[in-house]
Amino acid sequence: MRAVRAMALLAASLALAACQGKKAEGDAPAKSAAAPAADKILVGHVGSMTGSEATFGQSTDQGIKLAIEQWNAKGGVKGKPITLRTYDSQGKPEEAAVAATRLVVNDKVNLLLGEVASSRSLAMAPVADGNGTPMITPSSTNPRVTKDKDKVRPFVFRVCFIDPFQGTVMAKFARNDRKIEKVAILRDVGNDYSMGLADYFLAKFKELGGTVVDDQSYKAGDQDFKAQLTAIKNKNPQAVYVPGYYTDVALIARQARELGMKQPLLGGDGWDSAKLFEIGGKAIEGSFYSNHYSPDDPSPRIQEFVKAYKARFGVVPDGLAAQGYDAAMVGFDAMNRAADGSGAAIRDAIGATKDYPGVTGIITIDANHDAVKPAVVLEVKDGKSVFITTVAP
Amino acid sequence: MTEFLQHVVNGVSLGTIYALIALGYTMVYGVLKLINFAHGDVYMVAAFSGFYIATGLGVRDDPTVGKAVAVFLGSMVVAGALGWAIERFAYRPLRNRPRLATLITAIGVSFLLEYGFQLPSLQAQGRSLEEVLRGWGWTVPGWFDALVTALPSTFPPGPTPRFFPEPFTRVDWTVLGGVHISNYDVVSFLVAFAFMLGLQWIVYRTRFGMAMRAVSFDPRVAGLMGIPVNRVISTTFVLGSVLAAVAALLVAGSRPRIDPIMGLMPGLKAFVAAVFGGIGNVPGAMLGGLVLGLAEEMVAGYTVSSFRDGIAFAILILVLLVRPEGLLGRVTVEKV
Known part of the structure; x- marks a missing residue:
């Protein structure tokens, strides 16, 4: 009976804690x-x-x-x-x-x-x-x-x-600065942001004379990306464009390296978080993403x-x-x-x-x-984002 | 060819997870004829208890074999206790009610765990659970007091995903000219296979297994024959939950993101795998899990990846239309 009482106590305390949490949430x-x-x-x-x-x-x-x-x-x-x-x-x-x-x-x-x-x-x-x-x-x-x-x-x-600009920036950077000819895309199918970026990137990259060898998708919260990555690996692109959010991207990077893929990943401002480096670790090194600003800018x-x-x-x-x-x-x-x-x-x-x-x-x-x-392009180096270039609209 | 073999390796690795969860589903169903929808959430709680223990021991900075064993054992104990508690407080009071009532309770327990774990942590609210209880002037039993003080301050975890440290070091091998496989894939598969054999042995070769089968056949008559029905059912739940804990740690070690709804999709898919293999049948759960994992992998790898779940489940529907009892299930005739 004692155990029963303790359980009820625990449940009740959690419930009450939750109510009080709601109250404390606002800053007012x-x-x-x-x-x-x-x-x-x-x-x-x-x-x-x-x-x-x-x-x-x-x-x-x-x-x-x-x-x-x-x-x-x-x-x-x-x-x-x-x-x-x-x-x-x-x-x-x-x-x-x-x-x-x-x-x-x-x-x-x-x-x-x-x-x-x-x-x-x-x-x-x-x-x-x-x-x-x-x-x-x-x-x-x-x-x-x-x-x-x-x-x-x-x-x-x-x-x-907006996305048309951000997607274009990365396509231009990949094609003109890095001279990449073949890319693959891995997009988050349930995310308006990711779909938009992928579409504009794809259009601009093709316009600049590059080829998109594969266009795969995942769902935010997935644990396993190896099926898509194995398919991408087989098409042998020089880079993979992953316009997702940082937790998914970090896992994708890890699993790509586990499959022996060495290509850099490319992304957008959804990568911008210290967590990307914590979860991604070595796997995310040497990848590039577009962002709004760089704290290294001397202005x-x-x-x-x-x-x-x-x-x-x-x-x-x-x-x-x-x-x-x-x-x-x-x-x-x-x-x-x-x-x-x-x-x-x-x-x-x-x-x-x-x-x-x-x-x-x-x-x-x-x-x-x-x-x-304008947008900036950053490279992941030694667990930090390093400023590479600014792209004007 | 290398691509195909890699898909097979990935598919088996994914299927192994479904198989480990499905084993727990199938056992509980076998005994109680209850679909324990909270099973996927026991899996989640096990992952989080593993995370808290690992953080407490400092596994990330300095992983050792001893710590890995402690993480596994600790989270198996927590999951086992949770499985016992769920059965004791949610299912047992309803055992003689219509089966639908228990099923709905199972869904309720599942939601309670999923959303309870998404509450902001007490630390974020600037308090500890101990202070909360003391603040109300409640007297807490001594042993419980010690438990409360030991609870991690970041509990409940809230909806933010956590990064799970590797309980043992990951080793990647390249075999057959470019197929990548890791020690986690191998260990998971061997563990799942061993558990399947172990369960099969328990169910068919031990006294406890005989009691389980008797309870499954007719709990009332089994009780009259002197079989401790409650204890058999409790033990079954504990066993199933411990399996979920092992699955959770093997998954979290190789796919290191854990969050409070991480059990939802694997739980559902493992349920489908159990039905597909023939629910109540132990080797069937293993086979169902592997087939589902491979089907998903092949669909995602060779066709359109957004149809991954859709096509995989469509295949399952087709198989069940032809064999409603599942791959290894037996047709049972209801005698009236």
């Missing part, structure tokens, strides 16, 4: 459901704080926090202090939609930031549009995030480049940001932290310029952003609500 005090008072600015962030892409959300959140602290130190937006409320998407599109709805409808945020992954931003975009709350995604690169078929989503913006704007971020969080900011910082900065800059605090006014101000000196480049929002910016 207990009266969270109340509308923000007119004397402060409330910013909502939906990010993958946990899950397969946990470092994406955590880095972005830290970037946003740094931006808020810097603005608040200067006295806030129009003299009002900014507060942040972060909800976890757990890396799931449905959770992202719920979190966005909660921020927009219950918390009535003035500005919505997030997500990193395009699939999750796509789930949030209709919520922002439907409620007239301006939303800026820091690093979702799929074109459909800001453009629903032919119609530009009125309230959704991004401060990064003073970037070095100033890297210094401030390191002083605050103790680590070198990755590309997603820089994007989060820029998204928040562009948003606050627009709020400061906006005629009033209404969603429509802020929206117009974000749309009018021109030549904003961001960490990740000069940001100008175009008619499609996208930012036109």
